[in-house]
Amino acid sequence: MKKYSGVFILILVFLGGIIFYQHSRFNDNKLHIVFCDVGQGDGIFIRTPSNKNFIIDAGPDDKIIGCLENHMPFWERNISIAFLSHPHLDHFAGFNYVIKRYNLISFASEDLNNKSASFQGLLSQLNDKKLKIQHLISGDSFKIKDGTRLSVLAPTKDFIDKTSPNGQIGENGEFASLIVLLSYGSFRAVFTGDSQASELKQAISDNSIQGTKILEVPHHGSKTGLRPEILDRLRPDYAIISVGAHNRYGHPNKFTLDLLNEFGIKTLNTSKNGDIEIISDGKNFKIR
């Protein structure tokens, strides 16, 4: 029997070692933003200095899971808020997998529906978990005790009514998508989902965007997302494009890349760089 208890203690020591290692690696009192390499789609993970977890979109499949696992300790399963920028498959399908493995404390999106079987399937899964979708609109914001703040810059109700009068999201052309500003100390990052230039331009008229360091290039770098006046106002240090290699839409578009180049903005791309992690202490930031 002595042998078995010895082995048992050894296991506990190893387990303790693993927990200690992960604890010191992931709980460093800094803000972490990860643009996950989810292929053609968006999936962003945010971990605040006090270890609160947020997701903005979950990509088209289960690739988001591996990314989440690599950026938080294995015993943590709470996601404070899961944001869905807009109900398109390449942004929401991954939530089907996230729901099975993580406890979503709340789920937030814009007030738009999608009749497709896959989205209705997701809604019914959220319903099974007794999660109600919080509908967000420009002006809403979430403040976390550690000083992190998530503010919704767009869409406005008018914009939704104009682009989707029937409450259903369009497949092409202009449709509304959440634009979220993350701020911590003097650090700012803007997440744009699949928004179009007109929505983004309106969203950044607010002064809270001063000092934006990181800009997610809208709609996987499509032609219709950026305009010179947007970059002129935001002046980000880095632009991040979440895109799959060899996608059938030709994203990212050359016009957009040239424009970013013209403004001297460094560009990173998930299809080339893999998961892109940005770490900030509220003043400076670095990219890993």
Place this chain on the structure above:
Amino acid sequence: MKTAAISSILLLFFGVRVFLYYQNQPQFTEGQLVSFKTELHSEPKISNRQSLSANLGNRRILIITSSWPQYHYRDSLKISGKLESRVLKDRTKIFVLFFPKIEKQNSNNFLGVIVKVRQKFIAIFNKTLPSNYSALLLGITFGIKEKMTDDFFNELRITGVLHVIAASGMNVTLFGGFISAIFSFFLKRQLALFFSIFGILIYVVLAGFEASIIRAAIMGILAFSAQILGRQRLSSYGLILAGYFMVLLSPDTIFDIGFQLSFVATAGLLYIRPIFYSSESIKRILGNSLVGEDIATTISAQAATLPILLANFGIYSIWSIVVNALVLWTVPILMIIGGVGGVLGLFFDLAGKSVIFLSLPFILYFEKIIGVFSNFGGILKIENLSWQIVSGYYLLLGVVVYKLKNFKI
């Protein structure tokens, strides 16, 4: 003389059965409208569509349908649609039904409970461990196939340990051997055997009463009871008869890789393993070292299953035997942690999770070993294995085993 007579009667009976079975198989052609009932034997794959694998007669067909409503393992479905034929990546031809009409039938209560329990297991494991680890542990413990990343799956495949995540006679044998060792620590030999068989039966229920697991359990019980009781001849007859009746009941079983692996691995444990113990000096070395017993078990099972593994998994590493020897000892421990954690988790979430956490050191070790060895190279790539080579191999193996058995060091 008597054995010969019985064998010929059994063989004749078998021939008639196989003839009738294949004679009565319905034929299908492309474009044909079909309507049939089937039960799902695996969890559907879901992307933006859902793909189910089902049986039509004795053929496997693929069904593509929308991602909602979600179907699950063991769902009983009535499906009607038009057959179309497609060629898969590995160049096999298969019938596919695109968006057929699917009605869900009520399945019976007992199976319904088992399915619920299995889904609960999956949920607990997935909420406790990282995805690759939970897939590995679910595979090892219950033979449940959950998706893992391609990289991880390939590492398992290249290093030749993929068999641990299939419910095979090997897992059941290792599990039985481990618990019987624990039981015989406290109890008499026969009593220990009785409790071990009882343990295996509980395992069969937990693993969802799947045909492959029942078969594996029967063969596993035969193999390790022989080890405990030391009655080898009896178990050989038992194994052959068990295999015979399984194939008689459903002739397609013989093409099932799981069946082939369980049968041949068990035969390997019965015939090859004792060779290691025929010499006193080797026996002492094996008994004293930590992984000695597992090396003997692994080599026996590997030698017997090599051609099947080569023919079915294609890639095979020359390090496979080393890797198996290094990791197989964790399998029964992981099965017990997984089983106890899963069952506890049905009632007390936190208690189940805490037990499952104990598997982490073992899984990390497992992962590191296969990670290191999968990068070592030494991969034998075999596209086609002719039946001449296979039968030559088994003939040679038979001769070697026969010779060594009568040879004392």
